[in-house]
Amino acid sequence: MTPARRDALLWLAQRWSAAVLALCLAVHLAVIIYAVRGGLTAAEILGRTRGNAPLAVFYGLFVVAVSIHAPLGLRAILSEWTLWRGRSQAWAMAALAVLLFGLGLRAVWAVVQ
Amino acid sequence: MIGSPAYRARHHPAYWAFLVHRLSGLVLTLFLPLHFLVLGQALRGEAALDGLLRWTDNLPLKAAETLLVTTAAAHLAGGLRLLLLEGFAWRGPRKDLAALAAGVSLAVALLFALAVF
Amino acid sequence: MGVTAGESSAQEAMLDVRVWHGAEHGEFRHYQVPRRDSQTVLDVVTYIQRHLDPALSYRFACRVGMCGSCAMTVNGVARWTCRSHVDQVTADGRLEIAPLAHLPVVRDLVTDMRPFFDKWARAKGRFQGATTRSDPVARVPPDTPERRAVDAAIECIGCGVCYAACDVVGWRPEYLGPAALNRAWTLVNDVRDVSRLERLRAVAAEGGCLSCHSHTSCSERCPKKIAPTAGISGLKRACARAALGGEL
Ligand code: SF4
Ligand code: SF4
Ligand code: FES
Numbered sequence: 355m356t357p358a359r360r361d362a363l364l365w366l367a368q369r370w371s372a373a374v375l376a377l378c379l380a381v382h383l384a385v386i387i388y389a390v391r392g393g394l395t396a397a398e399i400l401g402r403t404r405g406n407a408p409l410a411v412f413y414g415l416f417v418v419a420v421s422i423h424a425p426l427g428l429r430a431i432l433s434e435w436t437l438w439r440g441r442s443q444a445w446a447m448a449a450l451a452v453l454l455f456g457l458g459l460r461a462v463w464a465v466v467q
Numbered sequence: 468m469i470g471s472p473a474y475r476a477r478h479h480p481a482y483w484a485f486l487v488h489r490l491s492g493l494v495l496t497l498f499l500p501l502h503f504l505v506l507g508q509a510l511r512g513e514a515a516l517d518g519l520l521r522w523t524d525n526l527p528l529k530a531a532e533t534l535l536v537t538t539a540a541a542h543l544a545g546g547l548r549l550l551l552l553e554g555f556a557w558r559g560p561r562k563d564l565a566a567l568a569a570g571v572s573l574a575v576a577l578l579f580a581l582a583v584f
Numbered sequence: 585m586g587v588t589a590g591e592s593s594a595q596e597a598m599l600d601v602r603v604w605h606g607a608e609h610g611e612f613r614h615y616q617v618p619r620r621d622s623q624t625v626l627d628v629v630t631y632i633q634r635h636l637d638p639a640l641s642y643r644f645a646c647r648v649g650m651c652g653s654c655a656m657t658v659n660g661v662a663r664w665t666c667r668s669h670v671d672q673v674t675a676d677g678r679l680e681i682a683p684l685a686h687l688p689v690v691r692d693l694v695t696d697m698r699p700f701f702d703k704w705a706r707a708k709g710r711f712q713g714a715t716t717r718s719d720p721v722a723r724v725p726p727d728t729p730e731r732r733a734v735d736a737a738i739e740c741i742g743c744g745v746c747y748a749a750c751d752v753v754g755w756r757p758e759y760l761g762p763a764a765l766n767r768a769w770t771l772v773n774d775v776r777d778v779s780r781l782e783r784l785r786a787v788a789a790e791g792g793c794l795s796c797h798s799h800t801s802c803s804e805r806c807p808k809k810i811a812p813t814a815g816i817s818g819l820k821r822a823c824a825r826a827a828l829g830g831e832l
Contacts, residue, residue: 462506502806
């Protein structure tokens with residue numbers, strides 16, 4: 355794959371994940387604002403989430419999108435505001451993606467199982 | 468520095484929108500792993516999660532939460548503005564778009580603050 | 585009018601002007617310049633060179649906003665000086681005039697525009713047709729989307745204002761910049777041009793259109809009211825389509 359093609363596809367991934375995130379985050383914010391009224395308790399949260407398959411799918415998608423989106427954004431920031439570029443930076447961003455993906459799915463699993 | 472030429476060169480709404488978008492993205496990226504780890508506490512049972520939730524039940528942390536929600540809303544609204552600019556070659560008023568994004572994030576912040584406090 | 589520095593009386597309104605002297609390293613020098621009606625920033629610089637400091641170097645040609653040679657940094661903002669009126673750029677009578685940012689300074693207010701135009705070449709900013717002068721003239725209907733896109737972007741005078749205003753140019757020296765990309769966009773939309781794919785490859789490469797993050801400083805500052813951001817966004821979409829199709 356040519357670097358130009360890779361960069362164009364990464365750009366596309368960044369924008370498509372952004373579109374997915376826009377939707378997810380809007381829903382998430384609405385849920386948060388609804389849920390925090392009167393304080394949060396674990397029982398309340400887990401009561402809503404345990405065994406809730408659609409919710410698992412929704413937040414699973416959220417996690418996938420964010421683990422694509424955040425490392426790509428950080429990549430741009432690092433390349434512009436620091437001297438860290440190139441291969442080691444790319445590997446670090448890939449690691450961040452894996453970390454967010456892993457921790458995110460673990461969190462989703464924790465609340466729906 | 469305010470008043471310096473470098474400051475004046477960038478003193479327009481689109482630049483501030485850009486800066487807010489970049490910094491909010493950075494903050495959210497740093498916050499996310501923490502957020503995931505907290506939720507992961509549910510693996511260790513309801514009590515563990517409850518402990519953490521109670522720990523956040525005070526004024527400074529509620530204020531921090533409000534700030535985080537505002538940050539997320541700002542990144543969302545600013546991001547929609549960018550998608551509009553890039554995805555559809557928006558040629559209309561750019562400043563209004565930035566102002567709209569700012570307005571939306573403030574509204575969300577207010578809603579959250581009303582709900583949480 | 586024939587007003588010289590010596591004749592300027594105390595009651596005459598004066599501008600407090602600081603002008604860059606030197607090259608990469610240098611200093612601002614102070615001048616008092618009489619205030620005039622409808623005075624442009626270029627008038628101010630010209631006054632200094634004619635009456636106060638004949639060695640001052642600066643560049644201009646048309647004085648009517650066509651040639652693109654007179655851009656400078658005025659009170660921190662990149663502007664065409666021949667059409668920037670003093671009362672638009674200063675409220676308190678103070679002016680700070682420096683060379684354009686992001687370009688090597690030759691001397692005083694003169695920058696070396698070569699890196700700027702080299703990037704036009706790198707972005708394949710040259711028309712490549714398939715016909716010769718003996719072929720009939722191509723007909724391009726004025727209301728097609730391509731032709732409209734060209735219309736919106738074609739009036740660039742190559743002044744470098746957008747280039748100086750773009751932060752990404754400062755952060756990534758290899759970045760092609762708004763003007764070169766805007767030029768490429770007009771050619772991508774030129775139905776007579778035959779090197780579309782080659783051009784897309786050039787602008788998708790490292791330091792090309794994908795480095796732009798649409799913060800629109802270029803579009804804010806372009807004196808010709810061109811929105812390079814819109815064209816660059818078009819290039820990004822074209823590159824993404826080509827990448828998906830495996831052409832890049
Ligand atoms: S929109 Fe792109 S080209 Fe224009 S100033 Fe911003 S980064 Fe530079
Ligand atoms: S796009 Fe506008 S600011 Fe940039 S070089 Fe052309 S005329 Fe000047
Ligand atoms: S002197 Fe030609 S554009 Fe200003």
